[in-house]
Amino acid sequence: METKTTISMLLLCVLLSISLPAVRTDYVRPQPRKNLQFPWNPKHPSLPQQVHLSLAGENHMRISWVTDGKSAPSIVEYGTSPGEYTLSSQGEATSYNYLFYSSGKIHHTVIGPLEHDTVYFYRCGGQGPEFQLKTPPGQFPVTFAVAGDLGQTGWTKSTLDHIDKCIYDVHLLPGDLSYADCLQHRWDTFGELVQPLASARPWMVTQGNHEKEKIPFFTDAFASYNARWKMPFEESESASNLYYSFEVAGVHVVMLGSYTDYDELSDQYSWLKADLSKVDRKKTPWLVVLFHVPWYNSNYAHQGEGDGMMAAMEPLLYAAGVDLVLTGHVHAYERSKRVNKGKSDPCGAVHITIGDGGNREGLAQKYVHPTPEWSVFREASFGHGELKIVNSTHAFWSWHRNDDDEPVRSDQVWLNSLIGSGCLEEKTYESRKILFSP
Ligand SMILES: [Fe+2]
Numbered sequence: 001m002e003t004k005t006t007i008s009m010l011l012l013c014v015l016l017s018i019s020l021p022a023v024r025t026d027y028v029r030p031q032p033r034k035n036l037q038f039p040w041n042p043k044h045p046s047l048p049q050q051v052h053l054s055l056a057g058e059n060h061m062r063i064s065w066v067t068d069g070k071s072a073p074s075i076v077e078y079g080t081s082p083g084e085y086t087l088s089s090q091g092e093a094t095s096y097n098y099l100f101y102s103s104g105k106i107h108h109t110v111i112g113p114l115e116h117d118t119v120y121f122y123r124c125g126g127q128g129p130e131f132q133l134k135t136p137p138g139q140f141p142v143t144f145a146v147a148g149d150l151g152q153t154g155w156t157k158s159t160l161d162h163i164d165k166c167i168y169d170v171h172l173l174p175g176d177l178s179y180a181d182c183l184q185h186r187w188d189t190f191g192e193l194v195q196p197l198a199s200a201r202p203w204m205v206t207q208g209n210h211e212k213e214k215i216p217f218f219t220d221a222f223a224s225y226n227a228r229w230k231m232p233f234e235e236s237e238s239a240s241n242l243y244y245s246f247e248v249a250g251v252h253v254v255m256l257g258s259y260t261d262y263d264e265l266s267d268q269y270s271w272l273k274a275d276l277s278k279v280d281r282k283k284t285p286w287l288v289v290l291f292h293v294p295w296y297n298s299n300y301a302h303q304g305e306g307d308g309m310m311a312a313m314e315p316l317l318y319a320a321g322v323d324l325v326l327t328g329h330v331h332a333y334e335r336s337k338r339v340n341k342g343k344s345d346p347c348g349a350v351h352i353t354i355g356d357g358g359n360r361e362g363l364a365q366k367y368v369h370p371t372p373e374w375s376v377f378r379e380a381s382f383g384h385g386e387l388k389i390v391n392s393t394h395a396f397w398s399w400h401r402n403d404d405d406e407p408v409r410s411d412q413v414w415l416n417s418l419i420g421s422g423c424l425e426e427k428t429y430e431s432r433k434i435l436f437s438p
Helices: 002-019 154-165 185-198 223-228 267-277 307-320 430-435
Strands: 049-055 061-067 075-079 087-090 092-094 105-111 119-124 131-134 142-146 170-173 203-205 244-248 251-255 286-290 324-327 333-340 349-354 375-379 383-389 394-403 406-416
Touching: 049 185, 049 203, 061 119, 075 105, 087 105, 105 119, 154 185, 154 383, 154 394, 185 203, 185 223, 203 251, 251 267, 267 307, 267 430, 307 430, 333 394, 333 406, 349 383, 349 394, 375 406
Parallel strands: 142 170, 170 203, 251 286, 286 324, 324 349
Antiparallel strands: 049 061, 061 105, 075 087, 075 119, 092 105, 119 131, 142 383, 244 251, 333 349, 333 375, 383 394, 394 406
């Protein structure tokens, strides 16, 4: 009888452990928050709005902003002391129409050469408020803030407030920015929402599905995104704003497009192969890749959506010895072991899904069971990540959950780069040949 009861209890425990979600159970996950309200706040037509920065080639930055007035100049004046603008740069401007919406004048002006790790004061369009930026360091340590799928809700604000409190050099955003979804004024309100952070540190972004606003016969897929968030694609010899790379301190960062062609005959594939084959690990010991749709995802949300891109491009990333892949799309957090071809592999990349910036669609809370062997940590909460690359071999990753509006470090790990691991040696790594084959 006793044996029978014990077996029944064991069975019950097994059943419970299968049905319980493998996420923290002592934390009550908050509900989605509503979109923020942005009161109409007209500005003088020449005054800059939606100011944001991006890295634009070695020692240069691009300053982007919008004016309502079409005659406002695309000039940036800057210097290292407040109010003393000893330098200036002239840029270019663009605009676009989307059905009945006409954008303001969108200015893009590259400044530099700039000193590393230096505060600059600047002014856009020859008038208006003074902004302040800090350039990234020229060597380790360097820190990245990471948050994807931001949107513009109360949770977005909470995430941005937490990032604002952290000391970082560059913001990385793996897609889904404004959740404008064809309502173009939302691009403007998003630009205003992120300006306090994005005018002070470079924001390096790639596109998600919410940037794809194609209306057949009327509009291009990424018309708004490309006009507003110009990234250094020309500087990295890419033909498209949808994929590019940049280097900061000792890190080579590749930004890929999940929503543009990625097969072996595509421009993106050719560009990626060429870009990865040029990476000099002595100069940039760390190799990091971002795109929107995760390849390693054990959440039910968007299950399998990344399989096509993974089949095409994972061999290139593996051959190049990518250390870390950061993705979004799934509104939850997940960190993998080093993986390749769907399973653990000490020479593969660590994949982190961080599509939990705070958008209006809420969290993705259903997970696949049992947990795949490659998945180390998964939790459906809003939050942001911080990646501090300490030196050529060590980096510290942490994920900070938005816990009742207080950032709580919920996952953390020391990462080792593949430098010195043996994985990058030609002799032991046959697959590296794929990078150099014609
Ligand atoms: Fe998405």
